[in-house]
Amino acid sequence: MSRLEITAPDGTPEVEPGDDLVAIVLLMTSLADGDVLVVTSKVVSKAEGRIRRGTREDALPGETARVVARRGETTIVRNHLGLTMAAAGIDNSNVPQGQIVLLPADPDDSARKLRDGIREHGGVNVAVIVSDTAGRAWREGQTDIAIGAAGLVVAEDYAGRTDAHGNELAVTLPAVADELAGAAELATGKLGGRPFAVVRGRADLVLPVGEHGRGAVSLVRPDGADLFGYGAREAVVRALRAAPADQRPFGAPAAPAELTTAVRDVVGLVPSHTGASDGALMVTCPRGLIRPLTALTFAYGWTVTSTDHPNELRLRPASV
Incomplete structure (x- = not known):
């Protein structure tokens, strides 16, 4: 028993x-x-x-490592302890009005x-x-x-x-x-x-x-090891923006075969292997598809760079 x-x-x-x-x-x-x-x-x-005077909104920037998701007045962040919480875990209950507890x-x-x-x-x-x-x-x-x-x-x-x-x-x-x-x-x-x-x-x-x-x-999972590093909307926005500082939460670079399948299914292009040691891929991409291709590869942990040939792009793992 x-x-x-x-x-x-x-x-x-x-x-x-x-x-x-x-x-x-x-x-x-x-x-x-x-x-x-x-x-x-x-x-x-x-x-x-x-204990601090002020509001949760006042203290939130200082307790935030990065924003994970926002919905209206709710902000989910990864705080400096690595915890993912609403308002970074800042609390305004069971304290006098006008005070908060970190x-x-x-x-x-x-x-x-x-x-x-x-x-x-x-x-x-x-x-x-x-x-x-x-x-x-x-x-x-x-x-x-x-x-x-x-x-x-x-x-x-x-x-x-x-x-x-x-x-x-x-x-x-x-x-x-x-x-x-x-x-x-x-x-x-x-x-x-x-x-x-x-x-x-x-x-x-x-x-x-x-x-x-x-x-x-x-x-606490390391940042980038979690499968849900951003909220659904935030993941789309940050992939389209493709700022290098936003990439870690998307995780380690996907395998070339996984990225190849995604590129084929989403933008209708078929990358080819270059034979390079870093697993780089080459793809011929019409100008109008460069931005969606860049966002897609960013979300998979890869980067897009131009080559000497028109419309030809090189895809390579971001961490290499």
């Missing part, structure tokens, strides 16, 4: 900049070796002085400090998760995820294992840190004033004292 127990205490005092979060946690919770402590990013940010500057470091402090002053070995709320592509609503973690196996790798029927698992990688954060949010709630949750029953995920693990940052 497997059992998971989640406790979120009531009565936590309002956290102010400079407050000793370790002392507050130890006062409000009853921790044991092997527990996972989930702390909302809001109280971590407050204790670390990440995410912790380094959530993994915040988790490590909390874990070390709890070990030093509480004498127990726990894992710590710093959680925040995020939406999901293709799904309505939001759930909590781990944006910081210490002392925790953040993902369980099942690749190479077999199921009960003898089937080998190839890419199964449960993001247990996110699952624990989401489970904890069921107990903390959004308006209950319960920023701490203690999850008991997964001591197998808690690392030994002194081992903080890979942190939640290891769950």
Whole structure:
């Protein structure tokens, strides 16, 4: 039998900049070796002085690494932590009007400090998760995820294992840190004033004292490795603009055969191989099709350059 127990205490005092979060946690919770402590990013940010006056719109440019998508008043960005979130994760709830709260500057470091402090002053070995709320592509609503973690196996790798029927698992990688954060949010709630949750029953995920693990940052895909680096509209606009600075989110250059098929299907041209070591292709392109061809090759991670022959263009991988 497997059992998971989640406790979120009531009565936590309002956290102010400079407050000793370790002392507050130890006062409000009853921790044991092997527990996972989930702390909302809001109280971590407050204790670390990440409160600012102004609006989310005022602070958004400074927290944005790049814009992913815009729809009306909603702006989805990749922030400086690598997280893709609405308004970069800037929050204006549970703070006085006219103030906002930024995410912790380094959530993994915040988790490590909390874990070390709890070990030093509480004498127990726990894992710590710093959680925040995020939406999901293709799904309505939001759930909590781990944006910081210490002392925790953040993902369980099942690749190479077999199921009960003898089937080998190839890419199964449960993001247990996110699952624990989401489970904890069921107990903390959004308006209950319960920023701490203690999850008991997964001591197998808690690392030994002194081992903080890979942190939640290891769950963030590198820019360009995600299949959805831009929103649908933004991808079209940026491909047509074809600015080199916009190319990374489209990912690594596609294989020549894949690009050849796309060029044939979209603009009706058939590139030929040059035999060059970089896999370059040549194509004869009427002047009116140069712009759509350039946008298409850009989206596939390639570039278009002219040659000495009229209407003949050279296509080559952008990263070569």
